[in-house]
Amino acid sequence: MSLYLKGNPRPILTLLSIIAVGVVIGMLIKGVGYFWVIVIPNMFALALTLVMLLAFIESEGVAKAQRRALPMLSVIVPSYNSKTSIIACIDSIRNADYPGEMEIIVVDDGSSDGSREMLKSVKGITLLLMEVNKGKASAINSAMRIAKGEVVACVDSDSYPEPSAFREGVSMLMDNENIGVVTCFIRVAHPDNILKKLQDIEYLTGFGFFQLGARFLDAITVAPGPTSIFRKSVLLEVGGFDEENITEDLEIAWRLRKHGYDIEYTPHAVSYTEVPGDLYSLLKQRVRWYRGKFFNIRKHQDVLFNQKYGLFSMFVLPFSFSAELSGVALSFSFLYIIANQVSWTAQYMGSMLALGEPFVFGTGGIVAVSMSTLVMSLLLMSPWFIVIYLSYLLGNKKFGLGEIPVIGLFFLFYGLIISFFYSVTFFKEVNRSDYTWK
16 A cells, blocks of 8 residues: 655754764763663563553453354455455455355555456455555545445455454454454464564564453554454444554554544454565564554544543553653664774774784673673563463464574564664654655
8 A cells, every 4th residue: 555645854853863862872871871771761661561461361361252143244455566465365355254244345546566457357356446546544445435244344455364353353343332343363474584483473472462461451552454343333433544644553443442432352363464574674664653653642642641541541552652762772772882892892903003912802891781781681571481472372373492593583683673663763753754655
């Protein structure tokens, strides 16, 4: 999908902000030490993790749905240049074990990769052809206007719901008239390289463990784009999806909550989705996600610290912003340490050259940094070992010795990568850069 929202760049202010943050982080490291510069902002994320862990333990879980008659379901699939995945997506929907009538509406949003022509030959679907690419939200809204079902499932064109996903999700939706949307357990479709394997762990924890904990706290923050199941009348009542939003799945969840509707989650409704296979693609995706949160907090300022919305507003949403804060601190601290080590090495080499002595490189400084980092990581990440183990159980994923190297990489490097993405996001927001989704 594609969407472009004009910004108002401020490059000089952004450059000054980068310098200022770097200077402040450097002064803090010299003053209180690297350990505390990282620990203090991460304490918020740690607190959120511990609360979610307690909520997970206290929750009674979610029972599987009993087979019963369910209302007509309209499955909407917005598609833009998805030639490599759209047929598999449609096939997975057709394989649904759904005890009710179901229709599939595919919206081609101005594709140019040949998928448009491919879809014309697919039988058993309703195909809407958009002449101009207007974005995912517009495509869904167009399909919703002709959907016949009482319930609407929105499925990304690179996602593949399990056969039981719709039955589980719709059954939960019909249990309570005040439920506006049921969110699903989103998993990584083909974790066939290291980066995708790392995201697989992230999705297991984020869309599994944390989503279930948030359900117990009544604080779910997003209706994930890959697959979410809505009551159509509620979507129409609140005005459909926001067509000028780069994270429409986040915004619709907040808007449903503001209209008094509940947001539910069942781990038994599983949907697999394709994820970025290289760092640049992951960067683009995550910057859109993270900037979308800033975008929507400006749009819905009244949801922050508003007792009307309970723990969602008073705890989970505010604490989620600690990730950006800790990410900026971690990435700048890492750069500071690298720069400090390079400076020390250059001075040492210069001194040895001046004295005509051979180079003898010591590792004392590096070991000191590594040991403090190790201690800090063990303190901050110890609850995460439990979280990952519980997430594997929730996802019925085997927790064997073969997983240990990937989990090790997840702890050692993936957080640092995401921290740099948070920094990019932060400074794009400071710069008021254009919002793009391509």
